[in-house]
Amino acid sequence: MMTVTKFSLNTDYLTLFVENDSALVFHHIKQSLFHLSPLSVSLLLALDQGVSEQQAIQQVLKASDCRQVDIESHLASVSDLFNKQPQEKHYLAEQYPEISRPVPEIDSCSSKCYCVNDSYFVIEADSVAFTDEVSRLLAPCRKHNKLIDFYVEIRQHSDHRFSFSCNGYCIEQSLPYEQLMPELIERMQVLAYQKSDYLFCFHGAALKNSNQCLLLPGVSGAGKSTLAAQLAQRGFALYSDEMMVLDPDFNLISLALPIAVKSGSWPVLTAEYPSLAKQSAWRKQDGRVVKYLWPQQFVVSPTPSCQMRLINPEFTAAEQGSECNEGFQEQPLTVIEALAVLTQSGYQVHQKLDINLVERLFVFLSRMTRSRMQYACSNSVLEKLSS
Template structure:
């Protein structure tokens, strides 16, 4: 059953969508979308109807057989949602407002000083970057890695990125704003690439972004798009690298971005392969053996390799909202690598899918509204969502292939 909008007395505060198994609530005040458990749905609808606390508890006890203490424990949290004085406050009781723009990078509002003749000039997605670096070895490493995305000199940069080094610290400035400080040259490239990825989508009119990988392929006129939400240690990047070597075209191994039409743009940057996957991926990416090693701030060792191919404009122009089309299928596949586990697939509900998609981090390109929340629900309920558990890469690839052939 598709999600249905439920008429409410407090429709100026809330919107509620339900199907046979799930309920999703949008709060106008918090600009947020949340899943409600069955008990909380009953409580919410009863409070919205105007029943007293005692009437509500008595009615739910009669209908469900639940203990009154259990119902009472949940009642106050739902009742507080209707009380503007208690809702959306911090520990000190002061108003706390979180907006979609809190994660917006400050350099987006600063001009780029691009008068440096020897800057590394690259294009990522639709944005141009000039990169300066006073460490000659680091400069050469960056210049060598970014050869596939070198841009023509006449294309004016949107962002000027400057790396300054000292004996104990490396600093990254973006359009004159100090944005990163790391202890060594080995730590700089990962934070630089992370910055490029985020600026590449924040400098566009985007709808929403999740942490994860996105890939597409087209066989006999039928397009398949696979979204792999990012949860640390689950095997997302390794699976993306393997799919890229098996005929899938990469949009990004770190960013799942949707534009205003739910198309997925391509952010053409190299994949970050963690040290644990180097031996496993060596046969598909022989350049890993000679690739330079870099360090995350948390100590993880990574190397960068380019995918076999990026998704081009043909894939980017596919309207993902047309999910009922037999010519384009989209799958949310949540990978979970578990050593020695047998490969298995578990279908996910919409709320489970959204929870897994947002768990690794997300950002909205606008304030969430009643209309955009409804659009989000109706888009994602048409996608096929699964959790993949596997112990070997061959199992993972076979599971993906089997799902894509359905």
């Protein structure tokens, strides 16, 4: 059921969306969506009548118990919504540069060619050790093709320092060895979805079993990848542990690359993934140490639509002496709350964001079950999702 209601305003480039006590406004010229607190809504409605700022303040004072000083201090940010200046940046500006660069001519790619969602990568490294690591880790996605999309070169230029380039575009000039694999896999993930006909990409894991498609958005450290790895051992096939990519029909796109497991989760996952103990450890640019593992199965996209369920996982370590299941809580999320979770964790839009697309996003979210699960150990979540 659609719980978000749309209201057009006197200001023709602003559209208000209301869901219970929460509201958003879409700015058609800036192609931007803003989350409004109740005071912002009151001020917006007052200013939308074309009255002066002083009259707007008086109207809001009359309708609320807010102090005049609070209303006045918030007025500037709401008045900014009536600015018709378009954004300088466009949504397409964040496509990686190598997407539009020509692929250098290379002789053969039979042993170094890898495929992720119809994008073909050739990975050349002059470090024998790293070439072996890539060959071992990415063996499940090795696939030969005459035409390639991305030629990745990793060259050592001083002791343990490497340059990283793709289609002749220099991405990094001085990476330490232990950061090479995370950089390579994260770049492949982004390039594979940016090369596709995607509509939105949100940060999070996506999985599917016979009953449902699961979206697990959340900020880093919330437990998405660990949960994804555990669900992958319980009948779920993975789309991706990092990117929830939606095509123009709002179907999920699969990015078959290994799951990055942070060091804190190694003890939890070793029993289910014994091979984890033998995997090399790598360091991400943010300093966290990861190992990679492959799930049993990836979803072969495109897949027919399925019943969607969005869960925002929030892992918090159990207090000493408390029972593992004590901390479990599940709270429903409204459509606006779910969109806030999705966008807070990081997202990319591939085209102009217009009112039509915003409404389709609301409909997409309104069709699914949405909740936040707070837990101290993943067993409680796994039980819930298996039931």
